[in-house]
Structure formats: structure tokens, C-alpha cells
Amino acid sequence: MTEKVVLAYSGGLDTSVAIPYLAEQLDAEVIAVAIDVGQGGEDLDAIRERALGCGAVAAEVVDAREEFAAEYCFPAVAANALYMDRYPLVSALSRPLIVKHLVAAAQKHGATIVSHGCTGKGNDQVRFEAGLAALAPHLKIVAPARDFAWTRDKAIAFAEEKNLPIDVTTKSPYSIDQNLWGRAVETGFLEDIWNGPIEDIYAYSDDPAAPREADEVVITFESGRPVALDGARKSAFDLVDELNRRAGAQGIGRIDMVEDRLVGIKSREVYESPAGIALIAAHMELENVTLEREQARFKRGVDQRWGELAYDGLWYSPLKTSLEAFIADTQTHVNGEVRLSLHAGKATVTGRRSDTGLYDFDLATYDEGDTFDQSNARGFVELWSLPSKLAAARNERAKAEDAA
Numbered sequence: 243m244t245e246k247v248v249l250a251y252s253g254g255l256d257t258s259v260a261i262p263y264l265a266e267q268l269d270a271e272v273i274a275v276a277i278d279v280g281q282g283g284e285d286l287d288a289i290r291e292r293a294l295g296c297g298a299v300a301a302e303v304v305d306a307r308e309e310f311a312a313e314y315c316f317p318a319v320a321a322n323a324l325y326m327d328r329y330p331l332v333s334a335l336s337r338p339l340i341v342k343h344l345v346a347a348a349q350k351h352g353a354t355i356v357s358h359g360c361t362g363k364g365n366d367q368v369r370f371e372a373g374l375a376a377l378a379p380h381l382k383i384v385a386p387a388r389d390f391a392w393t394r395d396k397a398i399a400f401a402e403e404k405n406l407p408i409d410v411t412t413k414s415p416y417s418i419d420q421n422l423w424g425r426a427v428e429t430g431f432l433e434d435i436w437n438g439p440i441e442d443i444y445a446y447s448d449d450p451a452a453p454r455e456a457d458e459v460v461i462t463f464e465s466g467r468p469v470a471l472d473g474a475r476k477s478a479f480d481l482v483d484e485l486n487r488r489a490g491a492q493g494i495g496r497i498d499m500v501e502d503r504l505v506g507i508k509s510r511e512v513y514e515s516p517a518g519i520a521l522i523a524a525h526m527e528l529e530n531v532t533l534e535r536e537q538a539r540f541k542r543g544v545d546q547r548w549g550e551l552a553y554d555g556l557w558y559s560p561l562k563t564s565l566e567a568f569i570a571d572t573q574t575h576v577n578g579e580v581r582l583s584l585h586a587g588k589a590t591v592t593g594r595r596s597d598t599g600l601y602d603f604d605l606a607t608y609d610e611g612d613t614f615d616q617s618n619a620r621g622f623v624e625l626w627s628l629p630s631k632l633a634a635a636r637n638e639r640a641k642a643e644d645a646a
């Protein structure tokens with residue numbers, strides 16, 4: 243029986259060419275699977291037709307937009323996930339979801355091989371394959387770009403030779419990955435890390451420096467999950483989608499950074515994640531109001547590890563599951579509203595309210611009639627400073643002995 247390959251299909255040149263190429267190299271039937279994670283752009287029927295036109299025996303398009311928003315983006319909000327304190331994990335969040343759907347397709351079609359278009363230099367190969375190792379270790383993996391040293395030029399030559407129904411002329415100088423959570427742009431002139439990004443490379447956000455009126459939005463959270471904008475409840479996808487437009491119109495969410503890839507390379511990346519940056523800013527502030535101090539301090543370290551695990555392709559790992567149990571427990575009381583001013587490239591918190599918060603006006607106020615008993619403070623500070631006081635006295639003694 244001919245073997246079957248499930249290919250993670252984007253509709254682009256490389257994965258289109260991979261269809262006949264894999265069929266030839268592996269003497270196998272190719273099933274193209276495209277996952278809609280809100281990347282927009284091309285019509286999904288056109289993508290399906292192209293896959294079939296390139297020789298796929300079957301082509302499927304999975305609408306995973308709501309699932310992506312609710313089960314991948316929102317957990318990242320709960321974890322305030324910013325890799326290297328900046329990158330909201332745009333590509334890293336989508337890969338484990340894509341893997342999940344590839345595995346389902348492989349099961350459905352009886353495929354024994356899974357294929358993806360990643361090169362050997364990036365994180366995405368790791369995310370695909372570590373995900374597959376966790377969910378379906380019996381599947382073989384073939385990555386033509388990496389394993390058969392496939393290049394752009396070879397792909398174009400092959401496409402022309404086979405007369406594939408794809409346009410080989412519209413080649414972007416950048417490598418772009420995009421989804422509901424944002425956009426990642428790399429390569430081209432950006433590889434010189436002194437070169438500033440040009441306005442052209444952005445698609446989700448307008449120039450932050452352009453003069454315009456500020457926008458204001460109120461985001462409602464329940465147990466750490468965003469549920470409404472300006473009081474109107476929305477599905478996870480719609481909420482992120484609308485906020486992308488509003489925050490993007492104010493130039494919010496642009497990030498230009500040099501990043502540590504898992505494979506050891508430092509790479510220049512330009513991102514835009516308008517909703518991602520706005521939601522994380524709002525969520526962090528609501529945590530400031532609702533989390534007990536020690537829990538909040540400890541969670542910062544947990545958040546950082548969570549982000550690193552997601553970045554490093556360990557989405558389906560035991561440590562991530564364990565950290566999520568902690569995070570879920572912390573989110574119980576993260577309820578309330580945060581008001582953001584969206585303007586000039588920044589999402590600035592201007593107000594917060596919560597029925598489950600720990601902010602106590604009567605304790606905090608400097609006005610008459612506060613409930614804070616200041617007489618307790620003297621003894622508290624005395625004992626709090628005692629260890630330092632003892633150490634300082636010891637150091638003085640030691641200095642005096644050295645001098646003698």
C-alpha cells in the first residue's frame with residue numbers, strides 16, 4: 243500500500259512545491275492540511291484548489307480561529323507571556339495547535355508521515371517535531387527544506403518544470419508568519435541589525451507617530467480571561483480581532499528585537515501584536531489589583547518559564563502542565579475591568595476596578611478616617627530591619643579588628 247503523508251500546508255510557494263516533490267521522493271500520497279489561525283489573506287477555497295492542483299490526493303482546511311484564540315492566545319495572556327520580556331509568542335503559539343490538527347488528519351487518513359516546510363535554522367521545526375513527539379510519536383517526520391536541502395531557487399525551478407499552478411514571481415524579500423495574535427517579519431534588509439524597519443513591512447499597525455485622536459477601551463476579564471470590550475461580550479476570536487484593529491490603528495504592538503533562538507542563533511525579528519500587547523498590559527494591571535503580593539511575586543518567575551517553554555516548543559510538556567495548574571489557581575480572582583488609553587503606539591492603563599480585588603481604599607487613603615493603624619508600623623519596621631542591623635554591626639567590628 244502506498245504510504246500517506248500529511249503536509250502542513252500554507253498555500254505558499256514552498257509548501258505547494260513540496261506536494262509533488264514529497265510524492266516523488268517518498269513514493270507517497272500527499273494530503274495537504276491548511277490550518278486557519280486567523281492569518282487572513284487568501285481565500286481558503288483557493289488554497290484548497292491549489293493543493294489539489296499541485297497533486298495532493300486530498301486537501302483540508304481547518305477553521306481553528308476560535309480554538310486558537312481561546313486555548314492558545316488566552317492562556318498566554320494569563321501567563322503574561324512575553325519572551326525576553328517583549329515577544330508575545332505569535333508563531334510559537336500557533337505551532338502546537340497546527341500540530342494537533344495534523345495529528346488528527348493523519349489519524350483520519352491513515353497517514354504514517356507528517357511533513358512541514360521549516361528550515362533547520364529556526365524554532366518552528368522544533369515546535370512541530372517536539373509537539374509531534376508528544377502527541378503522536380509513531381509518526382515519521384520529513385522536512386524537505388531541511389532534510390533535502392531544498393532552496394527557494396530549486397523550488398521555483400521545480401514548480402516551472404512541473405507546471406504547477408502557482409505564481410513564482412511574487413516573492414517577498416521577507417519571511418513572514420502571521421496569525422490572529424500577530425505578525426513576525428524577518429530576513430531581507432532586516433538581517434543588518436543596524437537597519438531600521440521601514441513602514442512597508444507592517445500590516446497590522448499604523449505608524450505610531452502619525453497624528454490622530456486617542457482611543458479608549460475598557461476590557462473585562464473573568465478568571466484572567468478577556469471576555470468583553472466596552473461592556474460588549476465577545477467570542478475570544480472576535481475580541482482579539484476587534485482589539486487588533488483598534489490598537490493597530492494607534493500603532494500599538496510593534497517590536498523590533500534581536501532574539502535568542504533555541505538553536506543558538508541570535509536573529510533580528512520585527513513583530514506586531516496590537517491586541518496581544520494591549521491585553522497583556524491590561525491583564526498585568528488587573529493582577530496587580532487582585533493577586534496577593536507573594537503570589538504575584540512568585541508568579542512572575544512562573545510566567546517567564548511558561549513563556550520560555552512555549553517558545554522552546556515544549557507546549558505539550560509536563561512542566562508546562564504543572565505551571566498551568568499554578569497559573570489557573572492564581573486566576574480565580576482575576577476579575578474586573580481595566581481601562582486603556584490607546585494612543586501613539588502605547589496602550590496605557592488609566593483605570594481599573596474589581597469586586598474581587600485586594601485594593602482597600604480605607605487602608606490606602608491619606609485622608610482622614612483611614613483604617614490603617616500606624617502604631618503597628620514602628621515595631622514591624624524594627625524587626626524587619628533587625629537582620630541587616632546585626633550584619634552591619636558585625637561588619638563594623640570586623641573592619642575595626644582589621645585596622646587594629
Ligand code: ARG
Nearest residue numbers: 333334365417418419426511
Ligand atoms: N522567531 C519567531 C519565533 O520563533 C518567529 C518565527 C517566524 N516564523 C517564520 N517562519 N517566519 O517565534
